Amino acid sequence: MDHTRARTIAEPDADFPWGAAPYPVLVVDVDGALVRRNDAAAVLLPQAAPGAPLVDVAPAWLAAAHRTVHLPGPYGAPDADPGLSGVIGGRRFEAHPSVRDDGTVAWWLVDDTDHQLVRDALHKERKRTAFLAKASSALLSTLNLGRCMDVTAQMAAECLADAALAIAPSRGRRLPVVTCLRGGMPELSHRSVDPDDVPGLGEALRGFPPVPARWIDPSTAPQWLVPEGFGPVGSIVITPLPGHGVPAGALVLLRRAKTDSFSDEEEVFARLFAARAGAAMSAARLYAEQTAITEVLMRELLPPTLHQVSGVDFAGRYRPSADHERIGGDFYDVHPATEGEASLVALGDVCGKGLEAAVLTGKIRSTLHALLPLADDHQRMLSLLNTALLNSHHARFATLVLASAVLRGNEVDLKLTSAGHPTPLIIRGDGTVEEADTRGTLVGAIREVSARTAAVTLAPGECCVLYTDGITEAKGGPMGDVLFGDERLKRALSACAGMTAEGIVEHVQMLAAQWLGNRRHDDMAVVVIAAPRTHHLSAVNGHTRGRFTG
Amino acid sequence: MSISTPPAFPCGGRPEQLADQLLNAALAGDEHSAIELVVRALDEGADPESILLDVIAPVQGKVGQEWAENRINVAQEHAATSINERVITALGVHPAVGTSITRGRITVACVDGEWHALPARLLSEVLKLRGWRIDYLGAQLPTPHLIAHLHTTGADVVALSSSIATRLPTTHAAISACQAIGVPVLVGGAAFGPAGRYAKLLGADAWAPDARAAADQLARSPLSRPQLDHQPIDDLPHLADQEYTLVTRNSDSLVRTVFAALEDALPFMNEYSDLQRERTAEDLASIIEFLATALYLDDEDLFTGFITWTAQVLTARGVPAQSLRPTLHLLALELKDFPRATRILRAATRTVTTRHSSEAGKPA
Amino acid sequence: MTTPPPDHLRLTRVDTGDRVRIELDGDLDHDTADLLVNEATAQLSARPGLGHLHLHCGGLGMIDSMGLSALLMISRRTTAAGVRLHLEDRPANLDRILRLTGTFDHLTAPSPTGAAGDSAYEEEATVFRPTRPDAGT
Structure with missing residues (x-):
């Protein structure tokens, strides 16, 4: 001054x-x-x-x-x-x-010159901080790799360059690339290119050896690196995206010839952004990998989707005890019949909850599968299953029901055997609900097991309901402390006469869920085996038909 | 892709006629005829979207109405609904219904506790016809599953369906969770009230009155990514008074206390069977649930509307509806320290009183 | 959803001569099953001359499959140790689950001769009884 x-x-x-x-x-x-x-x-x-x-x-x-x-x-x-x-x-x-x-x-x-300089610097710094904060919250909000790449490219194009490319390490031969022009929308493409043709890109995508952000001569850049209609390129910088100990990808920033090239300060800033983007992309990648692994392992443990097999209707539905899980200690399976034979249904409950219990259900299901040639002798099957499960280290048992179902004429012949499991219920055409006359010992805890099989015939439209005690022991109701119980279940089923297998399964699960409200509960599984209504009988409900056709 | 300009029914047929026939088949449990009706219409060149929205949707509406008015039982309602589901499946695989994916990806689901999946299913099918890639997750979806799904698929939009007002607090949690991971939410269904008023209150990015409007809206303009700095409590600042939380948390003991007091107040309850007592307790629980929902939304109309409807249902069931007044009175006594609850209960009492006196004045 | 505190099962032990009586008070379930198994196991290891283990169930509240599993485990260990297990003062819900699962006879009338003819359990007995100092209280 x-x-x-x-x-x-x-x-x-x-x-x-x-x-x-x-x-x-x-x-x-x-x-x-x-x-x-x-x-x-x-x-x-x-x-x-x-x-x-x-x-x-x-x-x-x-x-x-x-x-x-x-x-x-x-x-x-x-x-x-x-x-x-x-x-x-x-x-x-x-x-x-x-x-x-x-x-x-x-x-x-x-x-006011110095003041102004300080103010400008502060303003710029605030803008950058705000940008980084915005970038962080946008990146942290998602665990989807594609979305992370979109956000990375779009935000970089907004603040750091005229165009930006987020490139992820490829799993196959093609390189996933998200390109975004300033003011535009990010676009995903898959490029069959060799990243090693671009200086610094191969290393950045491998994460080794460590490379700094790197300038490349725009004239040597391959065509795919420059977005269509971008015009003459002034400068290109390739910044590695650092991951959590794994390579996350690379960020390519492009500026037009008429834009200033990157200052040192801007490069530092770009690195800060890249660190955030890289962390988010690698977290998303890890999540995707874990999800894929879980998905594959869980596929075997998930209850199957049931449908009609050899003229018999099957439906099943499962609700695990924890809402964030998809598997638990209840299980069911339908093993389709070979020609003229009965299909075998198994529904059961292993003691315990969650993943550990689910793994045991997997063991039981594969053992039963292996024992299928003996499917018409339930006692034998159960006895062999019991031996296979006996373990001196714990007494984690299972209770289950085996049901063999075969269509004869338009009726379904059932053989039902309970191994320490809640008794199957039969819904007759007139709404009467009967308990199947079968009892037996649980499997997997005691050396000697025995069971008594019941034979039941279902007329068209009648069905048999197998369920786990998660349904009857659902505690709730209007007062909050009452068990759903056998009687309430039977009453509800009695109103289900004539319903489809699917409808009954859904109805029972719905009633139990409503009874529970938001209270905690056990795993709940329901399977319904039904003799399909024949066509000419399907319209027999004269009350309904009369109303609309009369 | 089909253009949605109904009626696209050839051979002089009208959607209403087909709907009547389909309703008969569905109520008679005649799956075979139901499917055949729709397949034939498609064979003759009917527009698939129009079949979904001008035939199947109204049929389902009628089925619900028949059930609500006690003309069909729960078994028939289920049977008819599952036939409608199968008709939709048959439509989806008909050769005339070609779908190619020309747009983004949408996840369609029902909120946790919502068992009526058909509206969401219809929306899924319509959106498929319009070229979207759809993940239909069905009824009763726990929010953690929805969020995991969104992380994995990276959907552009979530469409959430909810028909039950008392699920609105859960719906709010689901909407907020989707938005927090950057996915915009379109909502629809009866739960959102007249003109979708609660959709806005709960911060949904969009609301549509029906599947066609939803599809049109999504076609017109893509939903933008939600703001990430949004806090759910900002939507409903009144929740700070904790009335919702306390009423919800204590609802079991509220039911018990009010039930016991009602037994003292209404001698005819001594004659009730166990089943009737359970029904009464359930009615009580649902009154409290609606009250809690009204507190959540700070909307007394929701509660008075429910009470009016309950009075009608009770009358239809042959239960003396005058028990509603003492119920509201007893609840108000229990909740006298809760200003908003007190205000809402007072409004409902006025409604019941007005209704009662106006009915008393009318010759039955 | 909260996990109930682990102490919602209370165990009281009464020792008389060659008998140990454990009184159960509360729920025997997923969260408390281990508590009972550990206590019973500890008694078996600590008292080589034990003849009878009485589980007094009068105060038993809810029992679930993990609770039943605990009883089966204890039964297996008492059998292996030649100790007789008595489930006493059983409430109706316990009898119900025992009958439903076909374990009533097994748990209420165990063989007085102990481990005879059960090689799996015998093997466990050797592993288990004399060589588990860590299992003692």
Whole structure:
């Protein structure tokens, strides 16, 4: 501020006391002519001699400001816009007017250059911080790799470059690339290209050896790297996206020829962004890999979708005890019959919950599968299953029901055997609900097991309901502490006469879920075996038909 | 792709006629005829979207109505619904219904506790016809499963269906969860109230009155990604008073207390069978659930509307509806320290009183 | 959904001569089954001369499949150790689950002669009884 701090030579003047003031002061009259100036002003504006028109000796912005300030009468603006400022001699000044009694205006000029620089830097920093915060929350919100790449490319194109490419390490031969132009939408493509053809890209995608962000000569860039219609490329920088110990990919930033190339500061900033994008992309990739593994392992443990087999209707539905899980300790299977034989249904419950229990259900299901040749001898099957499960280290048992179902004419013959499991219920055509006469020992805990098989015949439209105790032991109801119970289940089933297998399964699960409300519960499984209604019988419900066709 | 300009029914047929025939088949449990009706219409060149929305949807509406008005039982309602489901499946595989994917990916699901899957199913099929790639997740979907699915598939939009008002708090949680991972949510279904007023309240990105409107809306303009700095409590600042939480948490003991007090107040309850007592307790529980929902939304109309409807149902069931007034009174006594609950209960009491007196004035 | 505190089953032990009586008070389920098994196991290992283990079930609340599994495990270990297991003062819900699962006879009338003819359990007995100092209380 040396040049504003002029030396005081003049004597103090009553009319112009600011001769020696450290800030430049100009007094300008109503007509825009300079009346006086102080020493500091003389240093700043050497041409500004008294008598000269302000417009000739001062920057246009100051002259313009003066015209708005000194307007007399109602148009006058003595407290003119405090934001008046502009550049004089390469520095930035704020101009503060004060209107004097004689109508002249004294202009104080305050050097604001350093303030302004700091303000600009702060503003820029805030913008970057805000950008990084926004990027973080957008990236952290998703665990989907594609979406992470979209966000990365789009945000980079918004703030760092004219176009950006997010590239993920490829699993197959083709490289997943998301391209985004500034102001555009991110677009995914798969490129059959060799990343090693682009300097630095191969390393970035392998994550080894470590490479810094790297400039490449735009003229050597392969065509696929430059978005269509981008125009001449000024600069290209390839930044590795660091992952959690695994390579996450690479970020390619492109600027047009007419845009400034990257400053050091911008490169540092791009690296900060890349660190966030890389972390998010590798988390998403890990999640996807874990999900894929879980999916494959779980596929075997998930209950199957049931449908009609050899003329017998089957339906099943399962609700695990924890809403975030899809598997648990209940299981069911239908093993389709070979020609003329019975299909075998198994529904059961192993003690325990969650994944551990689910693994045991897997063991039981594969053992039963292996024992299928013996399917018409339930006792034998159960006895062999029992032996296979006996384990001296724990007494984790299972209870289950085996059902062999075969269509004879339009009726279904059933053999039902309970191994320590809640008794299957039969819904007759008139709504009567019967318990199947079968009892037996649970399997997997005691050396000697026995069971009694029941034979049941289902007429068309009748069905047999197998369920686990998660249904009957659902605790809830309006008072919150009552078991759903056998009686309530039977009453509900009695209203289900004539319903499809699917309908009953869904209805029972719905009633149990409503009984429970939001309370905790055990695994719940229901399987219904039904003799299909024959066509001519299907319309037998005269009450309904009469109403609409009569 | 089909253009949705109904009626596209050839041979002089109208959707209403086909709907009547389909309704008869569905209520008679005649799956075979039901499927044949629709397949024949498609063979003759009917527009698939129109069959879904102008035939199957109204048929399902009628089935629901028949059930609500006690003309068919639960078994018939289920049977008819599952026939409608199968008709939709048959439509989906008909050679005339070619679908190619020309648009983005949408996940369609029902909120947790929503068992009526058919509206969501219809929407799925319509969106498929319009070229979207659809993941239909069905009824009663726990929110954690929905979110895991969205992470895996990266859907552009979630369409959530909810028909039961008392599931709205759960729906709000589901909407917020989807939005928090950057997926916009379109909602629909009776739960969202007249003109979808609760959809807006719960911060949904879009609402549509029916499947056709939803498909049109999604075709017109894609839903933009939701703001990530959104906090669910901002939608419903009144929740800060905890009335919803406390009423919900104590609902079991509220039912018990009010039930016991009702037995003292209404001598005829001594004659009730166990089943009747359980029904009464269930009615009580559902009144409290609606009250809690009204507290969640801070919307007293929701509660008064429910009470009016309950009064009608009770009357239809031959249960004296005047038991509603003491019920509301007893609840108000229990909740006297809850200003919003008190206000809502007072409004409902007024409604019941008005209704009662206006009915008393009318000759039956 | 909260996990109930693990102490919702209380066990009280009464020792008399060659008998140990454990009184159960509370629910025997997924969360508490191990508690009972560990206690019974500890008693079996700590008392080589034990003749009878009485589980007094009068105070038993809910019992689930893990609870039943605990009883079966204890039965297996008492059999192997030649100790007689008595389930006493059984509430109706316990009898119900025992009958439903076909374990009633097994658990209420165990063979007084102990491990005779059961090689799997004999093998366990050797592993289990004298060489488990860690199982003692």
